[in-house]
Amino acid sequence: MTNAAITGNPLRDPKKIARKYISIAIFAVIVLYIGKIIILDGTDWERLGSVEEVIKTVLFFVPDFAFFPETVVPLLETLLIAFWGTALAVILCLPIAYMAARNVTPFPWITYPLGRCLIVLSRSTHEIIFALIYISALGLGPLPGILALASRSLGFMAKTTSEAIENASPGPIEAMEALGANRFLVFFYGVMPQIFPIFVGNVIFQLDINIRRASILGLVGGGGIGLMFAQVMQNLQYDRAGTIVVGITSMVIIGEFISNRIRARLV
Template structure:
C-alpha cells in the first residue's frame, strides 16, 4: 500500500472503487462460468447438436396447421377466459383487505397484523400459478375450479402488493382533513383513501387480468381446464399440427387481452 497523505485521500478513492468494480465483475463472471459448468454437467451435447434437425422436423409436423381443430377449441377458450376472469375476481376480493392490513398507514397493528399480511403476500407471490394449480388439482381434483382458485391465489399477492404500495403513497393531508371533520375510520377510508387509490386499483386489477389470461392458457397442462388441456392431449399424441392451432389461438387471445387492458387502463387513469 502507498502512504496516504490527507491531500491525496480523495484521489486514492477512485482507483479503489475501480478495483472494487473489477473484483465484482470478476466474481460475477467466475460464478456464471461455475454455474454453467454445473448446469451442463449432465447435458448430452449430441442432443443439443441434433437440435436444428429436431427443430426442422417439428416445424415440418407443425405446418400446415390443422385448421379444422379450431372448432374444438371454442369451449376450452371460453373456459380459459372464465378461469382468468373469475380467478382475478377472487384475487381482488381477497387482496383488498390484505392490502389495507399490510399498508403501514392503515394497518391496525404494525407488529402483529402487518407481518402476517406481508407473509400472505410473499407466499402468494413466490409460488407460480402453475404450482398452485398442481397442488389444487391434487387436492380438489381436476377441472375449472382448481384453475380459478389457483389463479385467484396467485393474484392475491400481486394485487395486494401493488395496492398496499399505492395506499402507502397517498397524500396524508387529505386523510387528515377528512379526519378533522369528525369522520369515523370507515368514512376516512371511504372519502380520503379510496378516491386516491381507485385509479391505481383499477389499473392493477386489469393488468393482473391480462397476465392471468396468459397464465390460464397453460394451466390445463396440469389438469386445471382450459386451452392447456387440449395442448396437453395434442402434445401427448404428438399432434403437432394441432399444437400450432392452439398456439395461434393463445397468441390471438393474448394480443386481444393486452389491447383491452391497455384501453381500460387508459380510460381509468
C-alpha cells in the same frame, strides 16, 4: 465498446478499472462453465441427431388451422377463468391491502406483518403450485384454477394497493376521523376514492397477466386450453399443439394491447 474510451481517460482510477475487468472475467468463466455443463454434458446430442432431423421435428409443429374451431371453447373457458380469478382477487385483496398499509392498519404489531407475509407468500409462489394444492383438495376442473389465479394475483394487487394507500393524502382521512367516522367508513369514503384510478389500472393489468397464467393451468388439471394442449402433446398431435400455441399467443397479445390502451387512457 465504451470501455475503449474510458481506459484512455487519465481521470479514471486504474484500480477500479482492473477490478471491473476481473469481475467481468470471473462472471464470463462461470457462465462458460455452466454452459459446458448444461449445453455440452447435459444434452444427449447423439439422440438429437443432425440439424435436418431437428428441423424435421420443428416442422411437425406447423399449425393445422382446420383444428382451430375446436380450440374456441377452451379458449373462452380460459378467458372466463382469468376473469373470475381476477374478480376474486379484487375482493380478497382489499382487506389484505388494508392490513398491509402502514397508515391505516388497525393493529400495527399484528396485522401489518401478517399482511406483508401474505403478500410475499402469494407473490413468490408460482400459480402452478397453488393449482396443485387446490387440485389435490378439490379435484380437477376450473374451480381450483380460479382459486389458484386469485391466490397468485392477490399479492401483487394487495402490494400496489397498500402502497397507494400509504401515498394517499391524509387530509380527507383526518377530516373524516374528526367527524367521528369509524374505520370502515374512513376506508371506503376517505381512502378508496383517492386510490381508485390506480386500483382500476392494476385490476386491468392483472386481468391481462391472468389470461397468460390461466392458459397453462390446464397442464396440471386446472381447466381451460392448457388441458387440451396437454392432451394433444400426449397424443403427439404436434400440428394441433402448434395451432393451440398460435391461438393462445394471439389471445394474449390482443389482451395486452387492449389493456395498454385502457390504462393509457386512465392515467
